[in-house]
Amino acid sequence: MDDMTHVAILLVKAAPDLPIIGTASGRAKVLGYDPQALAGMPLSLLCPLRQPDGRPSAETLEGVLAQLQLAGSLSLPWQFQTRAGEGRHHELHLTLTERDGESQIAVCMVDVSRMQFEEVLNRAKNELLEMVATGQPLPPVLARLTALIESQFEGLYCTVLLLDLDGRHVHVGAGPRMPTAYMQALEGAEIGPTAGSCGTAMHDDRLVVVDDIGTHPLWAAYRDLALPYGFKACWSAPIHGPQKQVIGSFAMYYREVRRPSADELAALNTASHLAGIAIDQERRTEERRRAAQWLEEQVQARTAELLAAQDELVNSRKLAALGQLVAGIAHELNTPLGNALLGSTSLRDGSRQFADRMASGAPLKRQELADWIAHTGSGAELVQQNVERALRLVSRFRQLTENSDRAQRTRFDLRCAVLQAWARVQSHRTDPRVQLACDLPEGFLLDGDAEVLQQVLEQLLENACVHGFRDRAAGHVRVSGRRASASRLVLEVRDDGVGMPATDVARAFEPFFSTSFGQGGSGLGLFVAHSFATGLLGGSLQLESEPGKGTVVRLELPLQANAALALAA
Numbered sequence: 001m002d003d004m005t006h007v008a009i010l011l012v013k014a015a016p017d018l019p020i021i022g023t024a025s026g027r028a029k030v031l032g033y034d035p036q037a038l039a040g041m042p043l044s045l046l047c048p049l050r051q052p053d054g055r056p057s058a059e060t061l062e063g064v065l066a067q068l069q070l071a072g073s074l075s076l077p078w079q080f081q082t083r084a085g086e087g088r089h090h091e092l093h094l095t096l097t098e099r100d101g102e103s104q105i106a107v108c109m110v111d112v113s114r115m116q117f118e119e120v121l122n123r124a125k126n127e128l129l130e131m132v133a134t135g136q137p138l139p140p141v142l143a144r145l146t147a148l149i150e151s152q153f154e155g156l157y158c159t160v161l162l163l164d165l166d167g168r169h170v171h172v173g174a175g176p177r178m179p180t181a182y183m184q185a186l187e188g189a190e191i192g193p194t195a196g197s198c199g200t201a202m203h204d205d206r207l208v209v210v211d212d213i214g215t216h217p218l219w220a221a222y223r224d225l226a227l228p229y230g231f232k233a234c235w236s237a238p239i240h241g242p243q244k245q246v247i248g249s250f251a252m253y254y255r256e257v258r259r260p261s262a263d264e265l266a267a268l269n270t271a272s273h274l275a276g277i278a279i280d281q282e283r284r285t286e287e288r289r290r291a292a293q294w295l296e297e298q299v300q301a302r303t304a305e306l307l308a309a310q311d312e313l314v315n316s317r318k319l320a321a322l323g324q325l326v327a328g329i330a331h332e333l334n335t336p337l338g339n340a341l342l343g344s345t346s347l348r349d350g351s352r353q354f355a356d357r358m359a360s361g362a363p364l365k366r367q368e369l370a371d372w373i374a375h376t377g378s379g380a381e382l383v384q385q386n387v388e389r390a391l392r393l394v395s396r397f398r399q400l401t402e403n404s405d406r407a408q409r410t411r412f413d414l415r416c417a418v419l420q421a422w423a424r425v426q427s428h429r430t431d432p433r434v435q436l437a438c439d440l441p442e443g444f445l446l447d448g449d450a451e452v453l454q455q456v457l458e459q460l461l462e463n464a465c466v467h468g469f470r471d472r473a474a475g476h477v478r479v480s481g482r483r484a485s486a487s488r489l490v491l492e493v494r495d496d497g498v499g500m501p502a503t504d505v506a507r508a509f510e511p512f513f514s515t516s517f518g519q520g521g522s523g524l525g526l527f528v529a530h531s532f533a534t535g536l537l538g539g540s541l542q543l544e545s546e547p548g549k550g551t552v553v554r555l556e557l558p559l560q561a562n563a564a565l566a567l568a569a
Helices: 057-071 112-133 138-150 180-186 196-204 223-229 262-309 313-359 366-399 414-427 450-468 502-507 525-536
Strands: 007-013 020-023 073-081 087-099 102-111 157-163 170-174 208-210 233-240 246-254 410-413 434-438 445-448 475-485 488-495 540-545 551-558 565-567
Touching: 057 073, 057 087, 087 112, 102 112, 112 138, 112 262, 112 313, 138 157, 138 170, 138 262, 157 180, 157 196, 157 262, 170 180, 170 196, 170 246, 180 223, 196 208, 196 233, 196 246, 233 262, 246 262, 262 313, 313 366, 410 414, 414 434, 414 450, 434 450, 445 450, 450 475, 450 488, 450 525, 450 551, 502 540, 525 540
Parallel strands: 434 475
Antiparallel strands: 007 020, 007 102, 073 087, 087 102, 157 170, 157 246, 208 233, 233 246, 410 445, 445 565, 475 488, 488 551, 540 551
């Protein structure tokens, strides 16, 4: 990318030709010209012969000078032309001044086209990173990336090639607008020092710019493939993984002999960087999938061996549940940890680029600092959210290892236990639509492990909030209790939500069964509650529900003196 500035200030004589006296833009180029080369140049030479509306640039500048001499300052849209002949839309701000008795004009040139282009690239970055973070498959991500870049330049065709793990052969990643036969011919091609633009870029790990495919030696073996489709220029950049290894290439094709502009090189650099993030994430996902599959296969194989060695059906079921639990743990933790890794990778790459920018000594603009702050904030938030989710899952897994030996018996108020469990649920939920009604009387004292009972109640209340009111504007959860007998206590958690079909009711207490994966559900809530109720508390848990009629969960607990709970005297 060149070092032309977005905003330039020229000093111009208030004379008919508007000769340039000098520049206040430091050493940065102005429209591709070195500052010293501008001295004495008429301002009209920086303009195309005609403006977009057809007016001659030189004559129009004479009229602008006349207006400026009357008004003292003036602002207007204007088109300049770079040294390479590329038109650039600007906002032009002119102020008439006087120095040493000579009338001068301060000309502030704001390159609108470059700023708009960078805004488009930033939006493309955000869109692609969101697709990657939400786990979209690689082909649509790369297809969207090529479409975004192609939309910015007329006549542009883009491709993404993936380097095989053998480091020698390529596979087609994306090229939606390219001829199908052309892309098929590239499948399995071998990279090398003279393998066209893409094969050479991957082999040499460098940017390759070929302005004329018909004559360039790098295309000697491939020009008969490209020329029949009209492709005459091709520029390719290597795509890097997190360890700077080459993992593919991003290419730009044109059906005319030409060299890239500064904006095209900037887009090529951005596209190769984004493609690298997407490809690396896909490879990491595949590695995690294979690892999880291997783990699941190992667990299943080991479980099968243990099942064959057991004589009792109860032990066989425990081993099968263990296999399901371990495989589920691997599956559930993959997603938040993968997203956290994506966020940290993006922050690391951004930090490296920001450090390079500072090390270069170039002045930092306010917008660059604002963009960096926004990028680090969103990346840190992504990492925090997913690490917190992983910690919540680990907490759920640890709860399953608790045993009655750790129970601490205390005297507690049952109504207070319910309200404290509800407060825990509300502490990590932002939706106030669900209201709690507690019908338990004050002073209903129990003697037992209050923490275990609160954990069971918290799971039941959270399950009602997450699943019961997905499609309802508001709802209620009611908790009530009664003594079923002298030795049994029944607590009911009833909601007026959407209810559950019979197939879901039958599987409600299975580990990792959830109807809201991706929406906060882990499939462990009711499993944990059932495990605690039947194990630590020595009771039972039943669930009744019908679609459209809400759900009721009944927790029945023993009240004997040797049980987990007892009525206080």
